[in-house]
Amino acid sequence: MSLLQDKVAIVTGASRGIGRAIAEAFVREGATVVICGRKQETLDQVALEIGKRVKPVACHVGKADHVRGLVDSITREFGRIDILVNNAATNVAQGPAIAMDEGQFDKMVEVNLKSTFRFINLVAPGMCERGSGSIINIASISGLRPQFHGLLYSMTKAALIMMTQSYALELGPKGVRVNAIAPGLIQTVLSEYYWKNEKLKDDIVSKQPIQHLGQPAEVAELAVLLAGDGGSYMTGQTIVVDGGATLVGRL
Numbered sequence: 001m002s003l004l005q006d007k008v009a010i011v012t013g014a015s016r017g018i019g020r021a022i023a024e025a026f027v028r029e030g031a032t033v034v035i036c037g038r039k040q041e042t043l044d045q046v047a048l049e050i051g052k053r054v055k056p057v058a059c060h061v062g063k064a065d066h067v068r069g070l071v072d073s074i075t076r077e078f079g080r081i082d083i084l085v086n087n088a089a090t091n092v093a094q095g096p097a098i099a100m101d102e103g104q105f106d107k108m109v110e111v112n113l114k115s116t117f118r119f120i121n122l123v124a125p126g127m128c129e130r131g132s133g134s135i136i137n138i139a140s141i142s143g144l145r146p147q148f149h150g151l152l153y154s155m156t157k158a159a160l161i162m163m164t165q166s167y168a169l170e171l172g173p174k175g176v177r178v179n180a181i182a183p184g185l186i187q188t189v190l191s192e193y194y195w196k197n198e199k200l201k202d203d204i205v206s207k208q209p210i211q212h213l214g215q216p217a218e219v220a221e222l223a224v225l226l227a228g229d230g231g232s233y234m235t236g237q238t239i240v241v242d243g244g245a246t247l248v249g250r251l
């Protein structure tokens, strides 16, 4: 039996990487999936590759009017949104904390954090009315402990974890579960600095209890569990998927 049969899901940042893998896994499990990213042509291509039941819609998650436009049009077309995955993020501002400027601070907050606040506040009321829904926020192990030279990234991911808990507390009695996933190093464009250099990659991976480089699909399978009935008694949780990296102190 398919685990997400006939569910309607939005996955942000699904033009590649972890978001794309989540979209693929949701489609495999019978859901209709709205994928978003900034470029319509890229999304159209991804939709062709994934197959049926994928709706590609360009949306810059840092822009309030884009987010509202997406949620309104999907609600009109499908009548409901059952699953929301807040996955899109950026890491444009790496470097010494005291060198960060306010423009970088605002951009990181807008794209990595405020986007999730906006999406949840638009989507959750419908979920509450229907008495069911699952929201999944993609955080990071860098939200659990600070990443060196990653002040703004770590800060937004830590806030996302608390946002997850706060929404879970309020929305649980209305039938809506809110959980977060905190991946470790996963092989995507965002993290290529860490794995494109063979020596650095081998050094990182050899110290992990699970000694391979994490793949987007390994995060996606957890998202399937949280989105469907398998996660029916879980809310407010942040689940680490890092090959055991945090056990050995690495972030």
Ligand SMILES: NC(=O)c1ccc[n+]([C@@H]2O[C@H](COP(=O)([O-])OP(=O)(O)OC[C@H]3O[C@@H](n4cnc5c(N)ncnc54)[C@H](OP(=O)(O)O)[C@@H]3O)[C@@H](O)[C@H]2O)c1
Binding pocket: 012, 013, 014, 015, 016, 017, 018, 019, 036, 037, 038, 039, 042, 059, 060, 061, 062, 086, 087, 088, 089, 090, 111, 138, 139, 140, 141, 182, 183, 184, 185, 186, 187, 188, 189, 190, 191
């Ligand atoms: N990879 C890792 O090691 C790792 C570890 C921990 C956590 N994470 C988290 O996992 C999530 C996915 O990251 P990833 O590694 O898969 O990154 P990725 O390969 O760089 O993909 C990021 C996705 O987000 C989209 N995106 C970026 N800015 C956007 C915006 N303003 N509006 C809409 N879409 C936007 C990108 O599409 P366009 O560029 O086409 O807009 C792309 O689809 C992020 O939340 C990240 O922080 C990743």
